[in-house]
Amino acid sequence: MTRHGENPRSPRGEDADLLLLDQQICFSLNAASRAFGGVYRTALKDLGLTYPQYLVMLVLWEEGALPVKQLGERLRLDSGTLSPLLKRLEAAGLVVRERSPEDERSVIVTPTPAGRELREGALAVPRRILAAAGLPLDDLRALRELLTRVTANLDAAAGA
Amino acid sequence: MTRHGENPRSPRGEDADLLLLDQQICFSLNAASRAFGGVYRTALKDLGLTYPQYLVMLVLWEEGALPVKQLGERLRLDSGTLSPLLKRLEAAGLVVRERSPEDERSVIVTPTPAGRELREGALAVPRRILAAAGLPLDDLRALRELLTRVTANLDAAAGA
DNA sequence: GCCGATTTAGTTGTGCGCAATTGAATTGTG
C-alpha cells in the first residue's frame, strides 16, 4: 500500500475520496469477514464443518431442534442456501430433517447424537478465534455494537 | 429474538456463552457484510455491476491499469476469483486484459473508455450506501479502525 | 365450503471465494 500513499489528491476533492477503495467501509467489513473465514476454516477442519455449517450447529446446540424457517431467520439465510447445506449436514449424519406433523410445509431440523457430540470438540473454536482476533473485550463489544447498529440500519434501508 | 432472552443460563457457565450464536463476532461481521451486499446490489443494478466487480472498477479508476496480481493484492482476492470475474468484465466491454511485454506471466487490466465513463454514474453509490448505513462519521471511523486491526491480527494468526 | 392469497422448503441459475492443480514464464543457483 506504499504506492497508495503517493496518490495525489484529485482536484475534484470530495468526489475522489468517495470512490477510493479504502474509503469503502464495506470493503473493510468484507476483508475482515473473509479473514475470519480463513481462520475458521483452519479451526473447523478437524470437526469436518464449514463455517456456515458450524453456525447451523451452534443454533441447533442452543435450541435443540428448529424448523428450517426459524433456522434461516436466526442465521439470516434463505432456503436457497440452507436447503443444500442441511442436505449435506444430514448426509454427514449430523442432523435429521423431518416434516412437521402440524404443518407439512415445515421441516424440523434436529441434531443427531453424533451431531450433539460434536459440541465438545467445538469448544476450542471460539477460543482460537478470539485469540487470533487479538482485540480486547471492550473493543470486541464496541465492534459488535457498531455492527449490530449498521446491520439494523441497512435492513431498514433495504425494506424501504 | 425474544425467545432467546428466555434461554436459561447453562450450569456450565462460560462454556455456554462461548458457543452462543450471538456471541460469535464473526456472525455479526458476516451479517453486516451481507446486509451491505444487499444494499449495494440495489445501488449497482443500474450500472450493471456486481459488488465485487464494482470494487475492481474502483481500483482501476484509481490506478488506471494494474496487473492481475496487484489487483488481487488490493482486493484480497486470488486469481481463482479474479480470473472469471475479469473475464466477465472484459466480455461486458468495461476492461481489457493484455499480457505484459515485460513478463508474459503477467496480465495487465485496463479500463476501456466505456469502463471509465461508468465512474460518473458510480458517484451516487457511496452516497446511497452511507445514507443506508446511518452511522455518524465518528462511528464509521471507529468501525473501520477496529476492522483494520482485527483483519491484521487475523492475517498474522493465519500466517503463523 | 370454496377459492384466492400467502407460506414453506426445494430447485434452478448465476456469480462469487477458496483450495488444489496446471502450464508457461521467469528467477536463482551451481
Next chain:
DNA sequence: CACAATTCAATTGCGCACAACTAAATCGGC
C-alpha cells in the same frame, strides 16, 4: 549454461449466497 525453484494467471471442483421460480400446504375472506 542448465536446471530446479518459484511465480503468474487460468482452470477445476466445491460450497456458499442470492434472485427467481415451483409445488404443495395452509390461511383468510366471503
